[in-house]
Amino acid sequence: MADDCVFLMGKFEARLPGDLLYARTHMWARPLEGGRLRFGFSAYAVRLLQDVYFLEWRIEPGTDVALMEEIGFIESSKAESSLYAPVAGRVEAFNAELLADPSGVNADGYGAGWLFDMTASPADLMDVAGYEAFLTTAWEKTQRVIKGKINEG
Amino acid sequence: MSRTRLTVVLSQAQGKNPARRALEESIAAALILEPGLDVSIVPHLYDLDGQHTGRLFLEGVAGDMVVLSWLYPRAAYWLLDRAGVKGKPGETQLKPEDEEEAGERAAEEEKPEPPQGIGAVDVPDRWIYTLDLRDHSDHRAFVDEVRRIAAECQARRAAASPPTMVELNVPQPAAFTPEQLMTPPGRRWYPVIDYSRCTNCMECLDFCLFGVYGVDGLDRILVENQDNCKKGCPACSRVCPSQAIMFPDYKTPAIAGAPVGAVTGLKIDLSRLFGGDDALKMAADERDRELVRDGRDAVGLTVGVPKRQADKPAGPKDELDNLVDALDDLDI
Numbered sequence: 001m002a003d004d005c006v007f008l009m010g011k012f013e014a015r016l017p018g019d020l021l022y023a024r025t026h027m028w029a030r031p032l033e034g035g036r037l038r039f040g041f042s043a044y045a046v047r048l049l050q051d052v053y054f055l056e057w058r059i060e061p062g063t064d065v066a067l068m069e070e071i072g073f074i075e076s077s078k079a080e081s082s083l084y085a086p087v088a089g090r091v092e093a094f095n096a097e098l099l100a101d102p103s104g105v106n107a108d109g110y111g112a113g114w115l116f117d118m119t120a121s122p123a124d125l126m127d128v129a130g131y132e133a134f135l136t137t138a139w140e141k142t143q144r145v146i147k148g149k150i151n152e153g
Numbered sequence: 154m155s156r157t158r159l160t161v162v163l164s165q166a167q168g169k170n171p172a173r174r175a176l177e178e179s180i181a182a183a184l185i186l187e188p189g190l191d192v193s194i195v196p197h198l199y200d201l202d203g204q205h206t207g208r209l210f211l212e213g214v215a216g217d218m219v220v221l222s223w224l225y226p227r228a229a230y231w232l233l234d235r236a237g238v239k240g241k242p243g244e245t246q247l248k249p250e251d252e253e254e255a256g257e258r259a260a261e262e263e264k265p266e267p268p269q270g271i272g273a274v275d276v277p278d279r280w281i282y283t284l285d286l287r288d289h290s291d292h293r294a295f296v297d298e299v300r301r302i303a304a305e306c307q308a309r310r311a312a313a314s315p316p317t318m319v320e321l322n323v324p325q326p327a328a329f330t331p332e333q334l335m336t337p338p339g340r341r342w343y344p345v346i347d348y349s350r351c352t353n354c355m356e357c358l359d360f361c362l363f364g365v366y367g368v369d370g371l372d373r374i375l376v377e378n379q380d381n382c383k384k385g386c387p388a389c390s391r392v393c394p395s396q397a398i399m400f401p402d403y404k405t406p407a408i409a410g411a412p413v414g415a416v417t418g419l420k421i422d423l424s425r426l427f428g429g430d431d432a433l434k435m436a437a438d439e440r441d442r443e444l445v446r447d448g449r450d451a452v453g454l455t456v457g458v459p460k461r462q463a464d465k466p467a468g469p470k471d472e473l474d475n476l477v478d479a480l481d482d483l484d485i
Contacts, residue, residue, distance in 0.1 A: 025428040048423055068428050079421040084428030142426055 002128050007044060007135045014043040014135075017110055021122055022131035023086030025068075028110065029125050037122060039086055040114040041105055044135060048142070049076040055102040057083075057094055057116075064090050067124075074102075089120025157310065159303045160191045160214045164198040164222035164229075166286075167340065167402075173223065179292035180221065189303055193334060198222045198232055199401050200338040202380075207334045211238045217306040219243075219282045219299055228401035228410030229283035232345045234273055235376060243282035243305075247298045250289055270350040270397060271373060280306060342402070343379035344389055345410070350397035357389040357398060359457035360436070362444065365389070383443040388436035392459065433458065 002018035020028040021037075026045035029037045041049070054075035065071055065085040072083035085091070094116045098104050104113035126134060163181055166173040177194070185192045195207030198220070202208065211233065218240065222229045230242055282302050284295060344357075344365065353374055358366040366389075367377030390398035390408050399410035407422070425431055430438070437458070441451035 026426065045427065048421075048426065070429075079423050081423035081427045082429055086428075138426070145423065145426055146421055 005128050005132045007132055009044065009047055009139070012047055014047055016042060016044075016128050016131060018128045020110070021125035021127060022134075023125055024134065025084050025086040027086045027115065029086065029122060030114075031122060032117065036092060036117050036119055037087070037089075038114050038117050041109050042131070043109060046105060046109045048146075049074065049079050049081075049105070051077040052102045052105045053077065055098055055105070057099075059091060061091060061093050085118075087118065087120045087122075087124055089118045092117045092119055158189055158191050158216060159299075159306050160193070160216060160218045161299055162211065162214075162218060162220045163192070163194045164220060164224075165194060165196050165335075166223045167197045167200070172290075173286070176286060176290065176292055180295050183292060183296045184299060187300070187303075189307070190299070194331065195334050196336075196338050198224060198229060200341045201236070202338065202341065203236075205338050206329050206336055207338075208236060210329050210334055211236065214238070215279070217243070217280045217282075217302075219284065219302055221284045221286050221295060221299075223286050224283075224401045225399075225406075225410035225412075226283040226285050227347060227412065228345055228399045229285075230281060231347045231399065231410075232401060233281060233283075234348070235345060238281070239273060239276050240279045240281035241276060243280040243302065245282055245284055245298060246301065247284055247288055247294060249285075249287075269352065270348050270395065271353050273348050274371065274373070280309070340384075341380065342384040342400070343382040344376050344387075345399045345401060346374065346376060347397045347399060347410070348373075350395045351393075352395050352397075354394065356392055356394065356457075356459045359459075360392045360440070361389050362440065362449075362452070362456065363447075383446075386439050386443050388439040388443075391432040391436040391439075394459065 004018045005016040007014045007016060016022070017028070020030055022028055022042060023039070026042050026048075027039045028042050029039050032038050046052075052074060055072070056074075057072040059065065059071050065088065067085060067088045069085045070082050071085050071091065074081055074083055095104075095114050098113065098115065105115075107113060161184055163177055165177055181192060181194060184190055193210060195201065195210065196205075201211075218238075220229055220233065224232070226245065233239070284298065286295070289295060351374060353372075355374060358368075358374060363381050363383060365376060365378055365381045367375050369375045387400045387403050387405075387408050390396075390400055390403075396407070400408050401410055403409045405422075433454070437452075437454045441453060444451055
């Protein structure tokens, strides 16, 4: 089992548990029984979003999705984003508690604040070291987006 | 119409939204009897082409002017500039309803870097104020602001040296009937350049393959053939490295001309970080779609794509630190 990692976002320390897998959508994945994967936001994503107050899914449970297909939308006090499928597969269930109160993403992002379960292969996911390396390269781009220098839409 | 009066132009919303029409009518009714004001109503500013009576009317206004429209102030100002209706940008004190509480705090926060564009040319000595009708649902907010602007303009004129010439020979603009002004225009779609941000880098000219852009006599970038533009396509605005290109009717605020650079106000869109396509890819896809629709070949990222945008160097590290710290400070 890999050790936990800490990625420094400026002075903020984003904790990355070593026992999880990670996707480029800044989601973690935890293998469940029956070939399912549970996904949630990494501390890096939660840090960018800050206080989440709106979460919506644009597909029904049981839908097959392609990699990076748009599946939802999230809004926080400071940011908003479309949400994309971290892997190809079938989205089986969404965390119902979050739909009632999405602040669980902030309160317990690696636990009760999970987002959805999928039936999918973990083959394309990264381990914690791979994700940390990905964050290191993505950090510049993140700064540019935060600075609003990119025309997004 | 005298230069000593303030011209107030109400630009109507497209369509027949009753709430919007009611706001327009309440404002007009309150201002029409106000002394010192000339109030006129025209259709949606963006849709007026060079032949439209409403546009001819705007071109004929000589003095200070307030334009109320369903557009971001920045978009309305530069749209008028392109139409030859030029003036110094008047600063409104009207703030969007939901930002008023945060106003004081925002004023203390870091201001965005000042834009370093090439600026407007041939700006006459008069002021144009552009107000966004979406900022308030109560007409009184607009009426009060127009009164404030009227007083501000009057004070400014009084402070300036007295006119040496009586306005006897000033050509008067043609008078138009309200019906002429309100001839319904067709919907239009074209980019509007914010020259306070535009650096004349010509990347839009290289990227657009539909002949929308050209240059003027001073070799400045110009939206030369507005109606060559492809309806719904905002690709060039994504390519612009300075966020100087606006599509005033586009759904996304950043492209429609919302205030730029402020971390407050506008929310940061993280889609690109969470797996969405990057802006350049989106722009190329949008352009390909229009090329194919025209029976031409898609070109993807092979034509007119800025090379240097791919890996823009980040700023110094300490500045990045500050940014993240600034996010901390923004916590509610």
